[in-house]
Amino acid sequence: MRGGRWRTVGRGLGRVVAVWAVSTLTMLVLAGILPDFKLQSDDGDSATRIAVTAALGAGAFGLLSALVWPLLVRALLLVPALVIGLLTFFLNGSLLLLALRLIPDGRGDANAETAVVVAAVMSAVASATGGALAVRDDDAYRRRLYRLADRRRRR
Template sequence: MGQGRWRRAVSQAGRSVAVWGVSTVTMLVLAGILPDFRLQSPDGDSATTIAVTAAAGAGVFGVLSALAWPLLVRLLLLVPALVLGLLVFFLNGSLLLLALRLNPSGQSEAAPETAVI
């Protein structure tokens, strides 16, 4: 039984390292593509410094995501009960507007506020 726990722990660690590596490469690619996304100082840094900066950024992002998402999901569990009723009105209003616009006669129309109400 202890061997199964170790196997799961090693597997999870391997997945975490793989995700961290892919995130690091993604940050490096984004830094190369996007002009406002920089991983180096304006004077220029070595490739090693840039790679370490990308790896650190990916690691911090991963840790923050691991902490923030469960908290956010728990907070948002309360929202559907409160917002679902309003969402139904907006969805039905949007579908009504779409239906009126797709009407082949072209004579039907409604303001968005009226469709929602």
């Protein structure tokens, strides 16, 4: 049994690292495409420094999303679905702006509209990556089945 737990933890950790890496690459690509989104100081930085800034930004955005969204979902259960759909984009943009502010030396910056676009693309890419990595994961499938069964029992 112990080997199975370590294997499960290893797979979960590998999935987190893979999503973080893809999110970092997404952030780098978006910083190259969008003129209002930057990951470097005004003086210019080395490619390594820009990559570290992207990794820090993607990590902070991922952590903030993981910590804040469950609380927000519970708080917003009474809000109509259409409002939640629109609010999601703005809240993700706000989380990205906060994540960029957490990067040392003020290297990350975006205006509000660009932050909403970057956050939406990063969230979509991270969700797709996490879903693709969980496709052949029997433990993830089993957890989904347990959650569904638990929901049906509660009704």
